[in-house]
Amino acid sequence: MNHLLEVQDLEVKFALRMGDLTAINGVSFTLDRSERLGLVGESGAGKSVTGFAIINLISKPGYISGGRVIFEGRDLTKLTDEGMRHIRGNLISMIFQDPMMTLNPVLTIGTQMVETLQAHGGIPRKDAEEIALDKLRKVHIPSPEKRLRQYPHEFSGGMRQRIVIAIALLTDPALVIADEPTTALDVTIQAEIMDLLLELCESEGTGLILITHDLAVVSQVTQKIAVMYAGKIVETGRTEDIIDNPLHPYTRGLIHALPNGRNPGTRLYQIPGMMPSLINIPPGCSFHPRCTISGDICRYESPSLREIPGYRTMAACHMLGLQKEQTEKDTAS
């Protein structure tokens, strides 16, 4: 069975004067057609860089230093710029956080939509406009004919993000990468936008990679989750398994640190220490200085993702399965 996207041992480095900085260190995952994956982590974990690396948009001094990105059977890291242009924005689209930054403020929405279509398919203007109208209708923009002639500043934040989604879907891509698409929006609008993304991905059979720091948002939309920490995936599995039964000490800490309305007023769980800077990632397991269950081996050997006996998720942790009792005690507290 061929996957839509297969990322294998992806490695991204940034060449700096002090030496190479590893931003992504051996990330692997797969995504099937019409499957939705959440890439979760805190700032600096490497989730956005992973998104950019998939569409080969890492700009200097960054570069992809290893691994493969296989999309519909082709390795995207090997493609020429020309070849990549047929894929980027055409078969794979990206949605960014701030819709005001993505849209050109001096062009009407219509011009921007028609331009996109013409760049990718050489479609006649008239047909392109028809497609644009159709997509605006799909993202529930009222009176699209009138809206097509308007400029981005004439729309509210939520409307702008709908338009960005409409533009991303213009070419009927097989995969959409959405990088924090609702972080700049209010919760009622976030709910609408997420609902819309979900509805469109389901009806068009589009694959989705949702990059976000917000576990609650991911839990509503995706089927799979990959949790990233310091450039690596530390845990991955089905959404419900990870949310209801997180295994990796980092994932557990992340979920417990969220106020969940169950014990108001009590102290929240704190992950000790802080995220290491990419300049000095600790040797061995990069999480070991903050970990509550780390052992000797964690200090010198980096764990790889493996299946944990008795569970359906994969986690990169030496101690899991060994110290089952302690793990459970820790979860309960």
Added chain:
Amino acid sequence: MNDRLIDIQHLVKHFDISGGFLEQLAFSGGRIVRKRTVVRAVNDVSLFVHPGETLSVVGESGCGKSTLARALLGLYPPDGGEIYYRGSRIDNLTQHEMLPYRSKMQMIFQDPYASLNPRKTVQQTLEEPVVFHNPSITDTEVKDRVAEVMRQVGVDPSWSDRYPHEFSGGQRQRISIARALMVDPEFVVADEPVSALDVSVQAQILNLLMDAQEQRGLTYMFITHDLSVVRHISSRVAVMYLGRVCELAPTKSLFESPRHPYTHALLSAIPDLYDRRHTYIKLKGEVPTPIKLPPGCIFHGRCPHANERCSREIPPLVHQGSGIYVACHAIEEKRI
């Protein structure tokens, strides 16, 4: 009214954004007319804060929650209404008369990158308010005070000679909390203090704020849009929409049985980790602009229960018993 540390009555704050005289001129019906554009940020807000409690003010961007906080602290002169601190009126004081109140009321800002002066060391930043409010204090006393507060907020006092850029976001927010605590305030307004922080750091800062409240008996006004944080830390919640309070209630009753239709919609939109298929209430239309407020109830255009009276008459905030206040005609008429 001893149970009220802060009492805000009918507060109004408008911003005139019409610009210069020439920019105000517009052509209408063949004549040149002068037009003013006014943003009605806070309209007739009445709230009170009990000593020792945490009152959260929630709402979406543009609802006037930050303006309310700033007007309360005297950072914006209000255009109407009255503000009382322990029973004495403070909104009409001169700068000089306001001084003693300024050290009792402090503020913590959202962005720890923007709220600390990059050219001042932590020591200088923390010293300034103390020396300003107690000119007679000795150098050693100041140093001790800085070290003590730094220890309390979890920043190593030996780092006091460093500059803000040498600290992470979480540590900077600790420093801005330290700055607010330096003058021993009674009342602290925190404007989105954790919104710019990562989840694990957010938990640390919330714990720090809760600890400080317990140790010092602080009263908080928490301005935020994050409802799960609100549920965790506050004793009461005020929900704002377009410059008005639509509901004010104890946290538990607000989250368990919201009354106002807007509160309903807002709460239903929070994604819940453990309820993955929950549905949210879709509001029709969009938030109107505060430049041209709708007549009557500001929410009537989007409300599923609105009738003719709602489009005409502004509903007052009415006490419903057990500390719950709601501004809604439909509730008053027992239609919902």
